[in-house]
Amino acid sequence: MRAGASGTTADELHGGGTLTSSPKSQDIMADVQLGCYTIKSHGAKIARLHMYDWIILVLLAVLDGLLNIIEPFHRFVGKDMMTDLRYPLKGNTVPFWAVPVIGIVLPCAIFGGIYFKKKNFYDLHHGILGILYSVLITAVITDAIKDGVGRPRPDFFWRCFPDGKDLYDNVTTGVLCHGENSVIKEGHKSFPSGHSSWSFAGLGFLTWYLTGKIAVFDRKGHIAKLCIIVLPLLAAALVAVSRVDDYWHHWQDVFAGAIIGLLAICRCCVNWLHRPHSGFILLPAIFPVPFRRRRVVASRVQHPPASRGGHCRKLLQHAAHGGDGGRRARSGWDRPERRPKT
Incomplete structure (x- = not known):
């Protein structure tokens, strides 16, 4: 399953809705920023997302058992x-x-x-x-x-x-x-x-x-x-x-x-x-934002440049919500004066 193939958003992986300041959400966000995807933070969610894969796997095992029982x-x-x-x-x-x-x-x-x-x-x-x-x-x-x-x-x-x-x-x-x-x-x-x-x-x-x-x-x-x-x-x-x-x-x-x-x-x-x-064989296949980019985003948030104001905050929001807010923030596309006239 390729990256983004399942259409899963970051909100779904983090329990739906917007990110909260609860201890659990903070722990999960800390894991993401450090590049850690543990069983505790993501195990249950990944299991639910791949539930049908495991069901088909069980059916394959049953089918193979039947093939061993029948007479050749x-x-x-x-x-x-x-x-x-x-x-x-x-x-x-x-x-x-x-x-x-x-x-x-x-x-x-x-x-x-x-x-x-x-x-x-x-x-x-x-x-x-x-x-x-x-x-x-x-x-x-x-x-x-x-x-x-x-x-x-x-x-x-x-x-x-x-x-x-x-x-x-x-x-x-x-x-x-x-x-x-x-x-x-x-x-x-x-x-x-x-x-x-x-x-x-x-x-x-x-x-x-x-x-x-x-x-x-x-x-x-x-x-x-x-x-x-x-x-x-x-x-x-x-x-x-x-x-x-x-x-x-x-x-x-x-x-x-x-x-x-x-x-x-x-x-x-x-x-x-x-x-x-x-060289990086098992990237998170259902995460909407590439793994390497998340690590770069986390690094920028931890060490924000003094002259860029709220740009890093917008990058973090882009990583959390799976949208293109970071790209818009870099280009200023969300400003009314920069939008093309129709």
Whole structure:
């Protein structure tokens, strides 16, 4: 959500109406002047403004759960095809429960650490909301394709015939499985890789986030910054490679999962993050006045020039009400003699 896209004014963020001199209003205004957007001052208001975003997020989670319950398409598997599906049935190097930890919990912990240092709840909120959308959109797309394609895993033979005694239809030469239904069901979910898509969606979002936070492309020649942003992508790649090593996926499954995850974060980063070369990646996306301008305004109010009279007061009113009073004050446009004749 781009800056000002929601049409929110400063009055809405500060409880509506004009600014008062109550202690709570003074605390909020002090936070704004210092560039601080804390959970206490802005948390409830941001949550209300993004209520529908969180509702849709819950619906996406429910939809993904349903996609995991339904039976996938059982693609025909013949006797001749079993040559490529006889890889051993192994456990998971990266268990299923570890994928959300790597792709969601770890990045959110980094977002939280940055919040405690910078005191910017916009940053924390949009970071968490953005990564959850990236992962859940990826999960829904991945599981929907899994159910629709029904590609057998490389270890399908041992899922279908756990005792090693294969049995085929005399007419179609199709497999007649006698393994556990849940194991066979999971054996038809090879394409694309969920581990790969989840990892690249979560850790790819973290890479984009850090790219702006540490100003990787500031053209100052700090190669160490590139190493930092490569680490999350390297971790995602290792998770994806482990799926091929465990014989749970073909290499095409892993490659397709990575593409899905990266495409999802590109869409979500456009909504919640600015371009990675901006150097200030998470500006307040619903504040009507740009963040940097607010800090300049606060500095002018704290140290007003003696010769400018009430100009700084008008700048503060412009920042608080989201109007163009500051610009008018600078140009004198609100004076009757300066207005054009009609």
